[in-house]
Amino acid sequence: METVFDWLTVAIFAGLAVLFLQRSMMDKPSDNILQYVPAAIGCACANWLGNHGYTIAAVLLCAGVLAYIIYILKPFTMRS
Template identity: 60%
Template sequence: METVYDWVTVGIFVGLAVLFLQRSSEDESRDKVHHYLPPAVGCAVANYLGNEGYMLVSVALLVGVLAYINFVLKPFTASDPGAS
């Protein structure tokens, strides 16, 4: 782990793994395993591109990964949709 891209992508991936583990322990599953594949692959590609010197593309991809996590996986919503 030598670059900023290594740290940022691993941090996002760890958060993604924690979200998956937390949700997999719920009684009713809100999402499937394949929903986590695009952001995981996005982190790997963004890390590679960042390490190769394609900074703008890497940052844009990381923003896309975070947007996907926020809008598709919805990590900041209550576990019970009826809860306020």
């Protein structure tokens, strides 16, 4: 863990994992595991881009991953 992108993408991925684990404990999970794959791959790609000097692309991809999580996975809504 040497760069800002290492820390940032691991933090996003950890939040994604917690969201998945929380939702998988529900009686009727509203999410499919495949919905988490684009965000996980996005974290890995953003980390690679950031570590190889493509800072702007990495920041934009991190923002895209966060937007995907907010708009598709909806972590802040109460699901019954």
